[in-house]
Amino acid sequence: MIMIAYYVITAFVLVLAGWNFVREKKSRDDLALYLLVMIPLLLRLLRVK
Amino acid sequence: MKDDGMKREVLLKAVLAGAFLGLVLWGGLPLFRHRHSDVPIIKGPGVTAVLRLSDFSPGLKGTEGDTYVFVLQGKEPGGKALIIGNTHSNEPEGMLTALVFIENAVVDKGTVYIIPFFNNSGSRNTRPGDGYPLYFDVPTDWGSRRFRYGNRDASPLDQWPDPDVYIHYPDRQLLSFIDVRNTNRTWPGRPNGPLMERVTFGAMELMRRDKIDVAVDIHGAETMFPVTNCIVAPERSVKIATLASLTVKAREGFENHVEPSPAGFRGLSHREIGDHSATLPFLLEAPIPFLDQPTGPKTTKFLLDGKDPFLLSLSKKKKLFVPYDESGWSLEKRVGQNLSVTLEIFRQFSKKTANRPIVLRGVPRYADVVKNGVGRYLGDPAKAAAGGVVMN
Numbered sequence: 097m098i099m100i101a102y103y104v105i106t107a108f109v110l111v112l113a114g115w116n117f118v119r120e121k122k123s124r125d126d127l128a129l130y131l132l133v134m135i136p137l138l139l140r141l142l143r144v145k
Numbered sequence: 146m147k148d149d150g151m152k153r154e155v156l157l158k159a160v161l162a163g164a165f166l167g168l169v170l171w172g173g174l175p176l177f178r179h180r181h182s183d184v185p186i187i188k189g190p191g192v193t194a195v196l197r198l199s200d201f202s203p204g205l206k207g208t209e210g211d212t213y214v215f216v217l218q219g220k221e222p223g224g225k226a227l228i229i230g231n232t233h234s235n236e237p238e239g240m241l242t243a244l245v246f247i248e249n250a251v252v253d254k255g256t257v258y259i260i261p262f263f264n265n266s267g268s269r270n271t272r273p274g275d276g277y278p279l280y281f282d283v284p285t286d287w288g289s290r291r292f293r294y295g296n297r298d299a300s301p302l303d304q305w306p307d308p309d310v311y312i313h314y315p316d317r318q319l320l321s322f323i324d325v326r327n328t329n330r331t332w333p334g335r336p337n338g339p340l341m342e343r344v345t346f347g348a349m350e351l352m353r354r355d356k357i358d359v360a361v362d363i364h365g366a367e368t369m370f371p372v373t374n375c376i377v378a379p380e381r382s383v384k385i386a387t388l389a390s391l392t393v394k395a396r397e398g399f400e401n402h403v404e405p406s407p408a409g410f411r412g413l414s415h416r417e418i419g420d421h422s423a424t425l426p427f428l429l430e431a432p433i434p435f436l437d438q439p440t441g442p443k444t445t446k447f448l449l450d451g452k453d454p455f456l457l458s459l460s461k462k463k464k465l466f467v468p469y470d471e472s473g474w475s476l477e478k479r480v481g482q483n484l485s486v487t488l489e490i491f492r493q494f495s496k497k498t499a500n501r502p503i504v505l506r507g508v509p510r511y512a513d514v515v516k517n518g519v520g521r522y523l524g525d526p527a528k529a530a531a532g533g534v535v536m537n
Contacts, residue, residue, distance in 0.1 A: 102306050117162075121154065131165040135172075143302050144173040144180075 103141065110137040179279040180269040180300070183536040184292055185526035186244060186261060191217040191251040191507070195535055198260065201354065202336060202347030209303045210340040212265040213537055214351065215247050216258055217505070223255025224358040224501030226491060227351065227424070230260065232329050232362055232414065234267035234295025235277065237448075238431050238479035239363035241292075245484060245522045246508060254495075255503040258351065262537050263362075264328040264344065266303040268295035276443040283449075283476070285520030287528075294448070298326035304340040314338060318411040329362070332417035345417075352424045358501055359494050360426045361487050362414040365433030365479060368456060368465045372404050376486060377428040379406040379419040385497065386427055389489040397511045399482055400468075401429075425494070429486055431479035432467045449476045481514030 117130040139145040188195065194216040199205040230243030243261035250257065262268050271277050271294070282289040301307070304326055311325040312318075314335055324330035325339055334346030352360060366373035378386035386403045393401055406415040406428075418426035434451040435443060441453055452473030460469035467474070488508060495502040509522055526534045 099305050117158070124157065127158065127161055131161055134165065135169060138169055139173050139176075140302075142169075142173065144177050145302075 106137050106140050110134055110141060113137070175279060176271065176273075179271060179293060180302070182293060184262075185290075185529075186213070186215075186535045186537055187248045187524040187526055187529045188215070188533045188535060189217075189248040189250060189507075189524075191249075191257075191505070192247060193218040198344065198347040198351070201350035202334075202343050204336050204343040205340075205347055208340060208343075209266040209269060209300065210344045212260060212262050212344075213535055214258055214260050215535075216256065217247075217250055217252045218256045219252035219254045219504070221254045224494060224498060224503040225256045225258070225355060226359040226361065226494075226503050227258045227260070227348070227357045228487065229263045229348065229360065229362045229414070231262045231264055231268055231295070233297045233327075233364060234262075234264055234270070234293075235272070235297050235436065236363075236365035236433055237281070237292060237294065238365050238433065238476060238483055239429075240268075241283070241476070241480050241519055241523075242363050242483040242487065245480065245514075245519070246487075248524050249507045249509070249522055250505045251507045253504045253506065255501065255505075256355075257503065257505060258355070258357065260348065263348070264295070264299055264341070265537070266299035266340070267297065267326075267328070268293050270296040270298065270300035270302075272296050278443065278445045278448065281445045281448050283520045283523060284518065285523050285525070287525045290520065290523050290526075294445075298323055299328070299341050301326070313411045314342060316411045320412060324412065329364075329414055330412035332412055332414050333421040345414075349418070349421060352418065352422045357422075357424045358498070359490060359503070360414070360418050360424045361490060362426065362428045363483050363487070364428060364430050365436065366430040367437045368432045368434050368467050368469055368474065369437050369439075369459070371466050373430050373432045374400060374467045375402045375404045375430050376490075377404045377406050377413075377415045377430065379408075379415055379426065381419050382415075382425040382427055385425065385490060385493045388493045389486055392489050392493070393482070393485050393511070397485055399478075399485075399511060401482060401486055404430075427490055429483050431483055432474045433479060434469075434474050451475050451479075475515075477515045477518055478511075480519050481509075481511035484508055484514060485511040 196214040205211040230239035311320040334342040415428040
């Protein structure tokens with residue numbers, strides 16, 4: 097049950113980071129950072145690492 | 146102008162997103178393949194049954210915590226022993242010792258149970274931050290056998306999240322958070338606890354139900370760690386451990402001293418098995434230089450030959466707990482001494498408990514493995530009989 101809750105939290109943070117990536121208009125650095133933050137979240141959701 | 150700006154933004158985001166997906170695939174695919182690759186185990190001439198640990202701990206069914214239990218039953222009755230390998234999946238000498246038993250041993254009296262991948266989840270995990278290789282190959286007479294190189298702890302994909310502090314069951318001792326995934330801290334376990342507690346509970350149930358006399362949990366330990374190159378034994382097992390230690394030194398010429406199992410440190414196999422069952426526990430530690438921190442690159446060659454210039458320098462400064470020279474601590478030495486010590490424990494137990502002997506043959510000893518290599522005792526899965534290979 098706790099594990100499922102953590103997967104939901106992971107998905108939520110991933111969506112937030114993705115949404116910020118789409119909304120970001122100016123800073124290339126921020127764009128890159130959003131993507132970097134998303135890597136471990138996506139790997140966990142895909143059950144890779 | 147505005148359209149051009151929009152186009153540039155979309156193009157930039159597409160390029161970055163492509164690079165992101167490339168990184169995910171580049172980094173993730175090898176890990177995915179490692180987690181889902183299986184290792185062949187040949188059922189040797191002495192294997193009479195293959196069970197699952199979930200037969201003893203139903204909470205493991207359908208999880209990566211479940212694992213195979215090989216049974217080698219002798220024609221004559223006798224005592225019962227359990228051999229556990231890969232409690233820590235980054236200490237492969239335990240798993241390889243178990244495989245040499247499975248693929249070669251024939252039991253004449255008694256029964257031997259063998260769990261080669263005790264922490265199956267850990268064997269599908271890795272530690273990229275420490276530069277761990279994902280696989281290693283053991284050379285054989287016919288080619289080589291490839292094995293997954295795992296991690297000390299179970300994969301967080303199978304047991305997540307970790308608590309801030311692991312409260313050991315049933316003693317409530319506070320342990321490090323990471324130990325909730327360490328199958329040498331979760332003994333004796335419980336049927337509905339975290340996954341690794343269900344794993345140790347399965348082994349405890351096997352020992353209690355099938356009345357196992359002797360359990361040998363095989364590990365490796367750093368050369369800079371004081372509890373290395375030894376047999377760890379609680380009070381009840383210490384006599385047999387001492388006799389085994391003295392005998393291998395006298396007859397086979399290698400050191401393997403006895404360390405007492407501390408009564409106040411909970412969750413370890415050599416403590417909890419003895420406290421929660423009638424089984425006599427022993428934990429074997431062979432020195433594995435690969436696990437030491439101040440070494441050169443963590444290559445598969447280093448994992449196999451145990452040779453490292455930094456450890457050699459430290460040895461000259463007397464900073465190691467084992468003798469260490471240019472010959473290193475090879476896999477052959479580590480597996481060889483595990484085999485000899487395990488056989489000697491069985492022999493000493495059989496001498497002490499004549500009505501429950503554990504007698505087996507076909508297993509090489511220290512000198513054989515050092516001379517011929519571990520691979521000499523590992524078969525070719527391609528040449529095994531139909532149904533004679535178990536994929537783990």
